[in-house]
Amino acid sequence: MPRWESDAQGRLERAALDLFESQGFERTSVAQIARAAGLTERSFYRYFPDKREVLFAGDELEAHLVAGVEAADPGLTPFEALLTALGTADEIFRPRDFLLRRVAVVAANPALAERDLIKLADIADALTGALERRGVEPGEARFTIDVAIAVSRRATSRWLADPDAALADLIVQAADELRRAVAPTR
Amino acid sequence: MPRWESDAQGRLERAALDLFESQGFERTSVAQIARAAGLTERSFYRYFPDKREVLFAGDELEAHLVAGVEAADPGLTPFEALLTALGTADEIFRPRDFLLRRVAVVAANPALAERDLIKLADIADALTGALERRGVEPGEARFTIDVAIAVSRRATSRWLADPDAALADLIVQAADELRRAVAPTR
Incomplete structure (x- = not known):
């Protein structure tokens, strides 16, 4: 069982997703999420700055990706x-069934969809710094990141739909598709 | 002189930019923008749903790009x-000096930066429909759009900095850079 399954942060994330699904994002309060997770509101704010953030897992993904770029050959x-x-x-x-439910809830709530876009932009900013530390000029870094994120989005949507696929393989596949898609026709 | 230079919408956009620069986005009201443009608040809302929207020119860009894709060979x-x-x-x-000032104001105000991201996502959604009408499968359409928008961002930032460059040429240049950037090294 992954660590988050049993810890307070994971309980809050699952309680929030349940409530957003059953009664909607707008009508759910932080107090309700905390209560459903068997925790206090004060505990909620130890993990998340606000209600919008609870489905975005803090900066874990950003930190993981930055470390990955810094460690790359x-x-x-x-x-x-x-x-x-x-x-x-x-x-x-998070587990795939959680992520699939999360995608639906985010898509259905403009406030969450906005936060999703902002999170992605923050990750792109953080990755720009990581590439610059590899000696890449900022404009080129940002451009390459925008393209790599497009590849990742394509691969991740397939990964969500296919329990047997490995994300790394789907990224290789999407990168190959990209090369074909941008090839000149002449 | 382009149409917007002399019309009410253009006056509102320029007044808003002046005020956002001089006193900040948060401290500027719709009433102030309208007054500075020599118009009523009621006129403002004929062009824009809210204060955040005034620098985003409604749906002009989206409509222009969708028409462009539909008309393409x-x-x-x-x-x-x-x-x-x-x-x-x-x-x-808009004129380049307006756009350069706009970029700075948007970057300095989180509410505007968020709206910028949402606008771009809306444009991507609209373009997905346009590509689907050309027979492209939705997932492939979205992927290709994400990549094309990355190319466009790269080209547009250069266009803003270089008064002598043609946007279409800079897009060709960025697409060539993309092909080199994604080429396999093996």
């Missing part, structure tokens, strides 16, 4: 270093 | 059709 291109890091994201992903 | 790949449309965005861009 220096001989890799910036794009390859990013894909290598993004291919390990499933190491810290 | 059916023989073009989805990626080429998108780049062709994105390369004409400067036809409806």
Whole structure:
């Protein structure tokens, strides 16, 4: 059982998802989430700054990806270093059934969909720093990250739908599709 | 002189930018923007649903890009059709000095930066529909759009910095860089 299954943060995340599904995001309070998780409101705020944040797992993914880029073989291109890091994201992903429910709840609530976009932009900013430390010029870094995130989105949506697939393999597949999609026709 | 220079919408946009720069986004009211533009609050709401929207020019860009994709040569790949449309965005861009000031104001105000992300996501959604009408499967459409938008962001940031460059040329240049950046090293 992954660590989060049994800890307070995990209980809060699952309680929040249950409540957002059953009664909607807007009508759910932090107090209700904490109570459903058997915790106090004060405990909630130890893990999350606000209600919108509870489905976004703090900065775990960002920290994991930055560490992955920093640890990647220096001989890799910036794009390859990013894909290598993004291919390990499933190491810290929540269980697939939780993520599938989460995707639906986020899509149904504009406040959560906005937070999702902001989180992704924050991750892109953090990765820009990680690539710059590998000697990549900032504009090129940002460009390469935008493209790598597109590859990751394509791979992750397939990973969510296919219990037998490995995320790293799906990223390789999506990168191959990218190369074909951008090939000149002439 | 482009149409927006002399019309009410343009006056509101310029007044808002002046006020956001001089006193900050949070401290500026819709009433102040309208007054500075020589218009009523009621007129403001004829053009924009709220204060956050005033720097985002309604749905002009989205409509322009969707029309561009729909009009693109059916023989073009989805990626080429998108780049062709994105390369004409400067036809409806505001003047460069306005856009440069706008970039700085948006970056300095989290509420505007969020709206910027949401606008971009809305444009991506709209373009997905346009590609689907060209027969592209939704997942592939979204992926290709994410990549094309990355190319467009790279090109547009250069266009803003270089008064002599044509956006369409910078998009071709960024697409070439993309092909090099994603090439396998083996």
